[in-house]
Amino acid sequence: MYSIVMLVSGTGLGHLLTFLSLPILTRHFSPNDFEVLGVFVAIVALLSSAACCRFEIAIPLPKRDKNALTLFLLSLICTTIISLLSLILILIFESKILEASSVPVFILYLVPIGVFCAATFNALQFWATREKAFDLVAKTRVSQAVAGNGTQLLAAFLSIPSGLVFGQLLNYVSGIFSTSKYLLTHHGQVLKTIKKKHLYFIARRYRQYPQLSTFEVLANNGGIQLPIVLIAYFVVGPEAGYLFLALKILQVPMALIGGSIAQVFYAEVAKASKDQVAMITEKNLLSLLKLGVGPLIFIGCTAEVFSGYIFGDGWRRTGEIMMILTPWFALQFLASPISMIMHVNNAQKQMLCLTLFGFAIRIGSLIFAYFVFSDHYTEFLGLACAVFYLICLITFSYKSNVSYYRLLGQAAIPIGIVFLWAILAVAVRGVFL
Structure with missing residues (x-):
């Protein structure tokens, strides 16, 4: 701790x-x-x-x-x-x-x-x-x-x-x-x-790390970073600038809590026995749910209200994008910190396949939007990423031998905290919009 x-x-x-x-x-x-x-x-x-x-x-x-x-x-x-x-x-x-x-x-x-x-x-x-x-x-x-x-x-x-x-x-x-x-x-x-x-x-x-994990991280980061480059290329105007600022803000809970828990998680599971890994993973998932998902939902859902006041005139679009991307980041916040379990288990091949799927669905969503719904790049990107990180969360939990019965039995308070944050966000939007 x-x-x-x-x-x-x-x-x-x-x-x-x-x-x-x-x-x-x-x-x-x-x-x-x-x-x-x-x-x-x-x-x-x-x-x-x-x-x-x-x-x-x-x-x-x-x-x-x-x-x-x-x-x-x-x-x-x-x-x-x-x-x-x-x-x-x-x-x-x-x-x-x-x-x-x-x-x-x-x-x-x-x-x-x-x-x-x-x-x-x-x-x-x-x-x-x-x-x-x-x-x-x-x-x-x-x-x-x-x-x-x-x-x-x-x-x-x-x-x-x-x-x-x-x-x-x-x-x-x-x-x-x-x-x-x-x-x-x-x-x-x-x-x-x-x-x-x-x-x-x-x-x-x-050698398995450069042979397999290099392509995995390129596909993963390509799916994360290339959308900004593609939107800058596809869209006439500053849409990529709005998206970059929205991502920068939403990544704060990930870097603040998720990244810190990820480093400690890797240090613990790298030297833990197989029986201990499940307990460590469950503990970290509960911590993530309790500490970060609620505030992230609140920030995303109220950003449209406050973005103009905080960042100045002309930045309201950033708040709209943050609300659209909130489900993506909530799921990523839970999944990414425990992703290192794939490397501890030497599951580089499975991680590569998963990441290539993530790259394909994210870039594919932007290409689809370009040809069919050119005004909705962000919406399609957010949906594709949410689906991908939900699949990641299920996969990483399975690889960690997480007991869903035991996890749900301990999740009542964390889920309650998330629910209270969501109610507060709805109340704030009702007052100011």
């Missing part, structure tokens, strides 16, 4: 700073500026998620620190190669990329830097998870928020439109300093002893 509180505190402060800065940023930057930021973040998030070739998610698993450090080193090598390849591709296809998007040319060349820093920090977070250094992760997230939001606010007052992207880049960069210092201080000597022969041995031993 202390681990969750520590992570939630640090993550919460970081997201509080981000949320407090948004009303200022939305009054200085246009939805089109946020659209450019959304496309940049989408590309970096997609590439960085696979840049380590998924060696990073295996870091908490080995018993020996040397093997775990070798996995970290493999992650770093892969990240460097992928970042350089992305730079080469940008150089080759620069003109075609610019024709298909509204992203300024100089921002394209920030993508490889963002990919390297984001992927490196991701690997360092998995090392911190192995060490259970959750206080370090919490402090790092606060420093990222200060650096990133501070840069964006400064750019707002100086009227620099590209400042949103530079602030996001600084967020990626600042994340690696304290975590890398911790690793080098405590394990720098062991890193020096790792030879090429051991790199080859560990790479072969954990």
Whole structure:
């Protein structure tokens, strides 16, 4: 419980700073500026998620620190190669990329830097998870928020439109300093002893991660990130900017509570016996239901009421989108934190099939909307994602051997809390709309 509180505190402060800065940023930057930021973040998030070739998610698993450090080193090598390849591709296809998007040319060349820093920090977070250094992760997230939001606010007052992207880049960069210092201080000597022969041995031993999990995470993040890019391409106007801001706000409960529980969950089940896994999963599902689903429903259902007041004139569409996407995020909030059970059980093939289905249904929904209902991209995307995460929740629970009878027996209070949040949201909408 202390681990969750520590992570939630640090993550919460970081997201509080981000949320407090948004009303200022939305009054200085246009939805089109946020659209450019959304496309940049989408590309970096997609590439960085696979840049380590998924060696990073295996870091908490080995018993020996040397093997775990070798996995970290493999992650770093892969990240460097992928970042350089992305730079080469940008150089080759620069003109075609610019024709298909509204992203300024100089921002394209920030993508490889963002990919390297984001992927490196991701690997360092998995090392911190192995060490259970959750206080370090919490402090790092606060420093990222200060650096990133501070840069964006400064750019707002100086009227620099590209400042949103530079602030996001600084967020990626600042994340690696304290975590890398911790690793080098405590394990720098062991890193020096790792030879090429051991790199080859560990790479072969954990080859199922790049072979299977890389495609899985690309499909998963492609389904999450590509809709912003596609909507920016399909729709004339700032719809992608509204969607990006809506996603950014709705992801706060996921990052604040869900992400913290996910890290602790992985650290616990990686070393738990088969009998303990079901109990740990049930405990985490109940915590997620009790702590986050209710507030998420309230935020989504009342966003239409308050978005104009909070973010300024012209941002009401963001509130409408948040309400449409609420079922998606409620189900994702429950499913995503326990998804690592698939890797603990070496179920990479099943996870790949599930994720490919998610990619197909999400991208397929946008293509269908493009040809049939061109004014309803967001509605079709929200429905497709809700269906996908419901299937994920059922699959992950099954893989964890969750007892639904036992789970439902303990869920009366959490369900009651969610119900009260929903009633409050309906009351607020009745008063103000």
